[in-house]
Amino acid sequence: MAIKDNLQEILTSIPKSVTLVAVSKTKPEKDIQEAYDAGQRVFGENKIQEMTQKWENLPKDIQWHMIGHVQTNKVKYMAEYVSLVHGVDSLKLLKEINKQAKKHHRIVDCLLQIHIAEEDTKFGLDESELKDLLGSETFGKLENIKVVGLMGMATFTDDKNQIRREFKHLKTQFDKLKATLPKIDTLSMGMSGDYLIAIEEGSTMIRIGSSIFGERNYN
Numbered sequence: 112m113a114i115k116d117n118l119q120e121i122l123t124s125i126p127k128s129v130t131l132v133a134v135s136k137t138k139p140e141k142d143i144q145e146a147y148d149a150g151q152r153v154f155g156e157n158k159i160q161e162m163t164q165k166w167e168n169l170p171k172d173i174q175w176h177m178i179g180h181v182q183t184n185k186v187k188y189m190a191e192y193v194s195l196v197h198g199v200d201s202l203k204l205l206k207e208i209n210k211q212a213k214k215h216h217r218i219v220d221c222l223l224q225i226h227i228a229e230e231d232t233k234f235g236l237d238e239s240e241l242k243d244l245l246g247s248e249t250f251g252k253l254e255n256i257k258v259v260g261l262m263g264m265a266t267f268t269d270d271k272n273q274i275r276r277e278f279k280h281l282k283t284q285f286d287k288l289k290a291t292l293p294k295i296d297t298l299s300m301g302m303s304g305d306y307l308i309a310i311e312e313g314s315t316m317i318r319i320g321s322s323i324f325g326e327r328n329y330n
């Protein structure tokens with residue numbers, strides 16, 4: 112099926128209040144242009160250099176979301192244009208984003224990544240690390256970043272109950288955070304395989320790649 116039809120199908124299956132991030136990592140610019148021509152404006156990438164090249168070549172009203180694990184030394188390449196950083200999992204990284212955003216007189220929106228999966232391979236903060244980060248004196252002084260919510264990835268499994276449980280856990284942390292920080296409004300959870308469950312559990316932002324652009328080739 113064409114990219115345009117895939118997009119349409121997903122958009123009709125989700126509430127209007129949920130933001131669709133089209134995950135275009137590894138995909139060529141012509142695929143992104145096709146989605147853009149169908150009206151999509153929010154795209155997600157997981158490598159800063161790849162995202163920056165695409166940003167340079169594609170329409171400037173695209174909102175670029177960094178959804179992958181961020182290396183501190185690469186933040187400088189995206190600070191000028193990135194619209195949301197999903198995978199922030201340390202104060203050190205937040206400080207670097209703040210520093211680079213300041214050079215461009217910007218305030219960069221960030222999501223803190225929470226570890227909800229059983230797999231150790233996935234990145235993210237646990238509940239006490241989140242608390243420590245938000246409570247730290249340094250965090251309170253960062254003026255060029257804005258934490259707008261949380262992001263998480265469920266375990267890669269066919270067990271729908273487990274996925275739902277992990278999303279519920281993230282939603283609980285999101286609600287707690289929201290009660291203390293009024294700026295919090297974004298809960299990024301759900302991918303091609305689990306976005307309908309994620310939305311049922313309170314997601315406000317889904318990150319969909321293969322169901323829009325087809326399977327990825329990593330060669």
Ligand SMILES: *Cc1c(COP(=O)(O)O)cnc(C)c1O
Nearest residue numbers: 134157178302303318319320321
């Ligand atoms: C690749 C990726 C996605 C999209 O995955 P699909 O299964 O292709 O929809 C979503 N979130 C993150 C963090 C990713 O790395």
